[in-house]
Amino acid sequence: ILNVEQSPQSLHVQEGDSTNFTCSFPSSNFYALHWYRWETAKSPEALFVMTLNGDEKKKGRISATLNTKEGYSYLYIKGSQPEDSATYLCAFDTNAGKSTFGDGTTLTVKP
Protein backbone atom coordinates (compact mmCIF):
# COMPACT_ATOMS: atom_id res chain seq x y z
CA ILE A 1 0.00 0.00 0.00
CA LEU A 2 1.47 3.34 -1.06
CA ASN A 3 1.35 6.16 1.45
CA VAL A 4 0.55 9.55 -0.05
CA GLU A 5 0.09 12.16 2.64
CA GLN A 6 -1.13 15.71 2.33
CA SER A 7 -0.79 18.44 4.92
CA PRO A 8 -2.41 20.31 6.36
CA GLN A 9 -5.81 18.61 6.20
CA SER A 10 -7.54 22.01 6.09
CA LEU A 11 -6.54 25.63 5.92
CA HIS A 12 -8.40 28.90 6.44
CA VAL A 13 -6.82 32.08 5.07
CA GLN A 14 -7.86 35.65 4.40
CA GLU A 15 -8.27 36.98 0.89
CA GLY A 16 -4.91 38.21 -0.35
CA ASP A 17 -2.85 35.82 1.79
CA SER A 18 -0.37 33.53 0.09
CA THR A 19 -0.42 29.91 1.14
CA ASN A 20 1.18 26.57 0.45
CA PHE A 21 0.59 22.93 1.21
CA THR A 22 2.49 19.70 0.92
CA CYS A 23 2.14 16.30 -0.70
CA SER A 24 4.52 13.57 0.53
CA PHE A 25 4.99 10.35 -1.39
CA PRO A 26 7.39 7.38 -1.54
CA SER A 27 10.66 8.36 -3.23
CA SER A 28 11.03 4.97 -4.92
CA ASN A 29 9.29 3.82 -8.11
CA PHE A 30 8.31 7.39 -8.98
CA TYR A 31 6.71 8.09 -12.35
CA ALA A 32 4.58 11.23 -12.02
CA LEU A 33 2.91 13.51 -9.51
CA HIS A 34 -0.43 15.17 -10.22
CA TRP A 35 -2.27 18.04 -8.55
CA TYR A 36 -6.06 18.35 -8.90
CA ARG A 37 -8.47 21.02 -7.68
CA TRP A 38 -11.91 19.92 -6.52
CA GLU A 39 -14.45 22.66 -6.00
CA THR A 40 -17.68 21.94 -4.16
CA ALA A 41 -20.41 20.50 -6.40
CA LYS A 42 -17.97 20.15 -9.30
CA SER A 43 -15.64 17.45 -10.62
CA PRO A 44 -11.94 17.27 -9.75
CA GLU A 45 -9.96 19.18 -12.37
CA ALA A 46 -6.33 18.62 -13.27
CA LEU A 47 -3.94 21.45 -12.40
CA PHE A 48 -0.48 20.03 -13.04
CA VAL A 49 1.40 16.86 -13.82
CA MET A 50 5.12 16.75 -13.04
CA THR A 51 7.55 14.00 -13.92
CA LEU A 52 11.09 15.27 -13.38
CA ASN A 53 12.91 16.09 -10.16
CA GLY A 54 13.06 19.87 -9.83
CA ASP A 55 10.03 20.42 -12.08
CA GLU A 56 8.17 23.65 -11.47
CA LYS A 57 4.78 24.37 -12.99
CA LYS A 58 2.74 27.58 -12.93
CA LYS A 59 -0.83 28.45 -13.83
CA GLY A 60 -1.78 32.02 -13.00
CA ARG A 61 -1.36 32.51 -9.24
CA ILE A 62 -0.88 28.79 -8.59
CA SER A 63 2.47 27.05 -8.85
CA ALA A 64 3.91 23.69 -7.86
CA THR A 65 7.35 22.22 -7.28
CA LEU A 66 8.59 18.65 -7.19
CA ASN A 67 11.37 16.90 -5.29
CA THR A 68 11.43 13.22 -6.21
CA LYS A 69 14.61 12.42 -4.26
CA GLU A 70 13.04 13.33 -0.93
CA GLY A 71 9.46 12.54 -1.97
CA TYR A 72 7.51 15.78 -1.71
CA SER A 73 5.71 18.37 -3.79
CA TYR A 74 4.55 21.83 -2.75
CA LEU A 75 1.56 23.70 -4.12
CA TYR A 76 1.66 27.48 -3.73
CA ILE A 77 -1.18 29.96 -4.14
CA LYS A 78 -0.18 33.62 -4.29
CA GLY A 79 -2.72 36.23 -3.20
CA SER A 80 -5.55 33.78 -2.43
CA GLN A 81 -9.02 34.67 -3.70
CA PRO A 82 -12.39 33.29 -2.52
CA GLU A 83 -12.67 31.38 -5.81
CA ASP A 84 -9.54 29.42 -4.82
CA SER A 85 -11.58 27.75 -2.08
CA ALA A 86 -11.51 24.04 -2.92
CA THR A 87 -9.96 20.74 -1.96
CA TYR A 88 -6.55 20.22 -3.53
CA LEU A 89 -5.63 16.60 -4.21
CA CYS A 90 -2.31 15.15 -5.19
CA ALA A 91 -1.91 11.79 -6.91
CA PHE A 92 1.28 9.74 -7.15
CA ASP A 93 1.90 7.50 -10.16
CA THR A 94 4.39 4.64 -9.85
CA ASN A 95 6.40 3.18 -12.69
CA ALA A 96 4.28 0.03 -12.26
CA GLY A 97 1.15 1.79 -13.48
CA LYS A 98 -0.50 2.47 -10.11
CA SER A 99 -1.96 5.81 -9.11
CA THR A 100 -2.68 6.71 -5.47
CA PHE A 101 -4.45 9.83 -4.25
CA GLY A 102 -3.82 11.70 -1.02
CA ASP A 103 -6.73 12.69 1.24
CA GLY A 104 -6.52 16.32 0.10
CA THR A 105 -6.08 19.74 1.65
CA THR A 106 -9.27 21.78 1.94
CA LEU A 107 -8.63 25.49 1.49
CA THR A 108 -11.15 28.13 2.57
CA VAL A 109 -10.44 31.73 1.58
CA LYS A 110 -12.42 34.32 3.54
CA PRO A 111 -13.28 37.62 1.82
Added chain:
Amino acid sequence: KAGVTQTPRYLIKTRGQQVTLSCSPISGHRSVSWYQQTPGQGLQFLFEYFSETQRNKGNFPGRFSGRQFSNSRSEMNVSTLELGDSALYLCASSLGRTGGGEKLFFGSGTQLSVL
Protein backbone atom coordinates in the same frame (compact mmCIF):
# COMPACT_ATOMS: atom_id res chain seq x y z
CA LYS B 1 -16.06 18.07 -26.77
CA ALA B 2 -18.39 16.40 -24.27
CA GLY B 3 -16.95 15.62 -20.85
CA VAL B 4 -17.18 12.48 -18.78
CA THR B 5 -20.81 11.60 -18.10
CA GLN B 6 -21.95 9.60 -15.11
CA THR B 7 -25.48 8.37 -14.52
CA PRO B 8 -27.43 8.50 -12.37
CA ARG B 9 -26.38 11.51 -10.25
CA TYR B 10 -28.17 10.29 -7.14
CA LEU B 11 -29.32 6.86 -6.06
CA ILE B 12 -31.03 5.56 -2.94
CA LYS B 13 -30.99 1.83 -2.27
CA THR B 14 -31.60 -0.45 0.68
CA ARG B 15 -29.24 -2.98 2.20
CA GLY B 16 -28.96 -6.19 0.26
CA GLN B 17 -29.91 -4.68 -3.09
CA GLN B 18 -27.56 -4.32 -5.98
CA VAL B 19 -26.76 -1.25 -8.06
CA THR B 20 -25.24 -0.47 -11.45
CA LEU B 21 -23.55 2.85 -12.20
CA SER B 22 -22.63 4.03 -15.67
CA CYS B 23 -19.75 6.11 -17.00
CA SER B 24 -19.30 7.43 -20.54
CA PRO B 25 -15.73 8.67 -21.12
CA ILE B 26 -14.57 11.51 -23.32
CA SER B 27 -14.61 10.47 -26.95
CA GLY B 28 -11.32 8.80 -27.86
CA HIS B 29 -10.36 7.97 -24.28
CA ARG B 30 -9.73 4.28 -23.78
CA SER B 31 -9.17 4.14 -20.04
CA VAL B 32 -11.88 4.41 -17.40
CA SER B 33 -11.07 4.23 -13.70
CA TRP B 34 -13.46 4.23 -10.76
CA TYR B 35 -13.03 5.77 -7.31
CA GLN B 36 -14.97 5.81 -4.07
CA GLN B 37 -15.03 8.80 -1.77
CA THR B 38 -16.49 8.69 1.73
CA PRO B 39 -16.61 11.67 4.14
CA GLY B 40 -13.14 12.48 5.46
CA GLN B 41 -11.45 10.10 3.03
CA GLY B 42 -9.58 10.72 -0.15
CA LEU B 43 -10.34 9.02 -3.41
CA GLN B 44 -10.02 5.26 -2.99
CA PHE B 45 -9.17 3.45 -6.22
CA LEU B 46 -11.63 0.71 -7.19
CA PHE B 47 -10.47 -0.49 -10.61
CA GLU B 48 -9.31 0.57 -14.04
CA TYR B 49 -10.45 -0.67 -17.42
CA PHE B 50 -8.49 -0.19 -20.61
CA SER B 51 -9.61 -1.57 -23.97
CA GLU B 52 -12.32 -3.67 -22.29
CA THR B 53 -9.87 -5.36 -19.90
CA GLN B 54 -9.52 -4.78 -16.17
CA ARG B 55 -5.92 -3.62 -15.74
CA ASN B 56 -5.75 -2.78 -12.05
CA LYS B 57 -7.90 -3.41 -9.03
CA GLY B 58 -7.96 -1.70 -5.66
CA ASN B 59 -8.49 -3.25 -2.26
CA PHE B 60 -12.27 -3.72 -2.35
CA PRO B 61 -14.35 -6.87 -1.82
CA GLY B 62 -15.60 -8.96 -4.72
CA ARG B 63 -19.06 -7.37 -4.37
CA PHE B 64 -17.59 -4.52 -6.40
CA SER B 65 -17.20 -5.37 -10.06
CA GLY B 66 -17.13 -3.61 -13.36
CA ARG B 67 -16.84 -3.95 -17.07
CA GLN B 68 -16.02 -1.89 -20.13
CA PHE B 69 -17.72 -2.07 -23.49
CA SER B 70 -16.22 -1.77 -26.96
CA ASN B 71 -17.22 1.92 -27.11
CA SER B 72 -15.21 2.47 -23.87
CA ARG B 73 -18.32 3.09 -21.77
CA SER B 74 -17.98 1.44 -18.40
CA GLU B 75 -20.35 0.15 -15.75
CA MET B 76 -19.69 -0.54 -12.11
CA ASN B 77 -21.83 -2.98 -10.15
CA VAL B 78 -22.12 -3.37 -6.40
CA SER B 79 -24.02 -6.41 -5.17
CA THR B 80 -25.48 -7.06 -1.71
CA LEU B 81 -25.23 -3.42 -0.68
CA GLU B 82 -24.07 -2.55 2.83
CA LEU B 83 -24.56 0.69 4.76
CA GLY B 84 -20.82 1.39 4.42
CA ASP B 85 -21.14 1.49 0.63
CA SER B 86 -22.84 4.89 0.91
CA ALA B 87 -20.41 7.17 -0.88
CA LEU B 88 -19.71 9.34 -3.88
CA TYR B 89 -18.52 7.19 -6.79
CA LEU B 90 -16.42 9.00 -9.36
CA CYS B 91 -15.21 7.75 -12.68
CA ALA B 92 -12.38 9.26 -14.67
CA SER B 93 -11.23 8.76 -18.22
CA SER B 94 -7.85 9.24 -19.87
CA LEU B 95 -6.27 8.66 -23.25
CA GLY B 96 -3.74 6.18 -21.97
CA ARG B 97 -3.62 3.93 -18.96
CA THR B 98 -4.11 5.41 -15.53
CA GLY B 99 -0.88 5.74 -13.60
CA GLY B 100 1.31 6.44 -16.62
CA GLY B 101 1.42 10.17 -15.98
CA GLU B 102 -1.90 10.53 -17.79
CA LYS B 103 -4.14 13.42 -16.78
CA LEU B 104 -7.52 12.18 -15.54
CA PHE B 105 -10.80 13.78 -16.55
CA PHE B 106 -13.49 13.21 -13.94
CA GLY B 107 -17.24 12.91 -14.15
CA SER B 108 -19.59 14.60 -11.68
CA GLY B 109 -20.08 11.41 -9.73
CA THR B 110 -22.95 9.28 -8.50
CA GLN B 111 -23.98 9.85 -4.89
CA LEU B 112 -25.15 6.50 -3.54
CA SER B 113 -27.08 6.30 -0.29
CA VAL B 114 -27.75 2.88 1.23
CA LEU B 115 -30.54 2.79 3.82
